[in-house]
Amino acid sequence: xxxxxxxxxxxxxxxxxxxxxxxxxxxxxxxxxxxxxxxxxxxxxxxxxxxxxxxxxxxxxxxxxxxxxxxxxxxxxxxxxxxxxxxxxxxxxxxxxxxxxxxxxxxxxxxxxxxxxxxxxxxxxxxxxxxxxxxxxxxxxxxxxxxxxxxxxxxxxxxxxxxxxxxxxxxxxxxxxxxxxxxxxxxxxxxxxxxxxxxxxxxxxxxxxxxxxxxxxxxxxxxxxxxxxxxxxxxxxxxxxxxxxxxxxxxxxxxxxxxxxxxxxxxxxxxxxxxxxxxxxxxxxxxxxxxxxxxxxxxxxxxxxxxxxxxxx
Amino acid sequence: xxxxxxxxxxxxxxxxxxxxxxxxxxxxxxxxxxxxxxxxxxxxxxxxxxxxxxxxxxxxxxxxxxxxxxxxxxxxxxxxxxxxxxxxxxxxxxxxxxxxxxxxxxxxxxxxxxxxxxxxxxxxxxxxxxxxxxxxxxxxxxxxxxxxxxxxxxxxxxxxxxxxxxxxxxxxxxxxxxxxxxxxxxxxxxxxxxxxxxxxxxxxxxxxxxxxxxxxxxxxxxxxxxxxxxxxxxxxxxxxxxxxxxxxxxxxxxxxxxxxxxxxxxxxxxxxxxxxxxxxxxxxxxxxxxxxxxxxxxxxxxxxxxxxxxxxxxxxxxxxxxxxxxxxxxx
Numbered sequence: 001x002x003x004x005x006x007x008x009x010x011x012x013x014x015x016x017x018x019x020x021x022x023x024x025x026x027x028x029x030x031x032x033x034x035x036x037x038x039x040x041x042x043x044x045x046x047x048x049x050x051x052x053x054x055x056x057x058x059x060x061x062x063x064x065x066x067x068x069x070x071x072x073x074x075x076x077x078x079x080x081x082x083x084x085x086x087x088x089x090x091x092x093x094x095x096x097x098x099x100x101x102x103x104x105x106x107x108x109x110x111x112x113x114x115x116x117x118x119x120x121x122x123x124x125x126x127x128x129x130x131x132x133x134x135x136x137x138x139x140x141x142x143x144x145x146x147x148x149x150x151x152x153x154x155x156x157x158x159x160x161x162x163x164x165x166x167x168x169x170x171x172x173x174x175x176x177x178x179x180x181x182x183x184x185x186x187x188x189x190x191x192x193x194x195x196x197x198x199x200x201x202x203x204x205x206x207x208x209x210x211x212x213x214x215x216x217x218x219x220x221x222x223x224x225x226x227x228x229x230x231x232x233x234x235x236x237x238x239x240x241x242x243x244x245x246x247x248x249x250x251x252x253x254x255x256x257x258x259x260x261x262x263x264x265x266x267x268x269x270x271x272x273x274x275x276x277x278x279x280x281x282x283x284x285x286x287x288x289x290x291x292x293x294x295x296x297x298x299x300x301x302x303x304x305x306x307x308x309x310x311x312x313x
Numbered sequence: 314x315x316x317x318x319x320x321x322x323x324x325x326x327x328x329x330x331x332x333x334x335x336x337x338x339x340x341x342x343x344x345x346x347x348x349x350x351x352x353x354x355x356x357x358x359x360x361x362x363x364x365x366x367x368x369x370x371x372x373x374x375x376x377x378x379x380x381x382x383x384x385x386x387x388x389x390x391x392x393x394x395x396x397x398x399x400x401x402x403x404x405x406x407x408x409x410x411x412x413x414x415x416x417x418x419x420x421x422x423x424x425x426x427x428x429x430x431x432x433x434x435x436x437x438x439x440x441x442x443x444x445x446x447x448x449x450x451x452x453x454x455x456x457x458x459x460x461x462x463x464x465x466x467x468x469x470x471x472x473x474x475x476x477x478x479x480x481x482x483x484x485x486x487x488x489x490x491x492x493x494x495x496x497x498x499x500x501x502x503x504x505x506x507x508x509x510x511x512x513x514x515x516x517x518x519x520x521x522x523x524x525x526x527x528x529x530x531x532x533x534x535x536x537x538x539x540x541x542x543x544x545x546x547x548x549x550x551x552x553x554x555x556x557x558x559x560x561x562x563x564x565x566x567x568x569x570x571x572x573x574x575x576x577x578x579x580x581x582x583x584x585x586x587x588x589x590x591x592x593x594x595x596x597x598x599x600x601x602x603x604x605x606x607x608x609x610x611x612x613x614x615x616x617x618x619x620x621x622x623x624x625x626x627x628x629x630x631x632x633x634x635x636x637x638x639x640x641x642x643x644x
Contacts, residue, residue, distance in 0.1 A: 015485040026498050142628035143621045144574030146581050154604055245489040268583040286487035
């Protein structure tokens, strides 16, 4: 376990290092307008001087070295256009709590709704829940999220009388964004839990239990669900990735003051440093999610051995 | 099953016929030993592809959708050539030179006009064409790259360890981030969108192909081929890849809706195609801006309905094909 953890941790660090390098090199290819508030008004000398003072005219290896040192000190530079001369981390720090809270709430909702849906689908094949669930899963996985997010915002705000835009003080404005954010994960959990439970139901020991006279309820609860739930843990990281991607949409749709909306905002205003900081933070979140999923899986089911497979996921 | 019944029925019929032609004497005498008949072996005219197609065509929903998708695909290309169609990018003015803005659907403009007076009907089909083009291009590139890397990874043993480590690192990068980053840096156009989407998409395909090839590369018939001096290329193309065609096609069918969805996502966050090129993402984004006014919601609905239809169809067709290509479901 320790060996695996160490190896996995090292792998994540290497990934993070590579992403940082890629992000850095790509950002040097960006048009330099992204470094100025009033690019059109400046003449060539001023631009050169400003670029020099930001260290952008140094040779690339030197820039790269400075960039690593900066990041290791937790310094992601200052915002250039969005809120000039405010450190990026400070802006992101203001916005992060809402995003984190909303993401966690949506994952909780997905677990509460998705798992029972999966169980209901596995229990009665070809009954109402199976049909409903299959239609739901096909719709959610096939139709781009943008379309149903929009329709939810359009109609549910009227029907339920909840505000169309988000405000931190009004708890009812939390409902729609959080539930929308949970939808892909609900479909995902239900789909896989059903599949694993059906697999488990077809095994011989279940037949034996039935022959012995164990009640259906007990078979479901003590055997099928328990065994089917273990592999579900590996979907936790993917659901974190879904949440991250969804939050970028949802937050700007409902104007939630979070990181996802911020990313859209700074992309549209071409604030290079902010984009760089946010992309790095989002990739770190994704990588930590994958790492946690692997470690959790290992901790939950001692039968699984990753090291034998040479660390392949 | 139906096929098997049919076969049994024909055999029965032919036996009955031969019995009818015999006289009573023939019927009640011993049959002699026929050496030729003893050499006869069972013959099955089973063909993998015919069975796949047969099973697929039993799925009525998937077949209907496949036909409809085919019709839509052809229609998007011939629509501009049909008589009485408007140009997708021309701005229409009325008699006084005013732009025909936000006209609700009518006889002249079947889907109405948008906020600057362009014909929504032709824009929707032109947009569908762009989106499908992106979808097909991404699916094709992903398949090519995935197969190439997967075959190298699985067949060349020395590369296995290196490729696995590279895969583990690359697979950890969130795809959304790669998409955003590359679209942010590249100038938005159809080709750059395709490049950004293909950068990470081939990883899954490559891993899948690799796993399959590792399983079948040392089967006896491949060993025999190698011993007989068959060139590696021939082993790969003749012995290994035909095994994987069905799954590759399924993955491609599922990559198309994903790519179309990604295009909508990128357009939404402001990194999509320029407004001068109609695409479903652009149209939905335009419709979103106007959706608070109830009379103008048609501008969101028309592209959204076409988009949902296309993506759901590809999803269902892909899954139906995957079921059909599994020999367990064959006769």
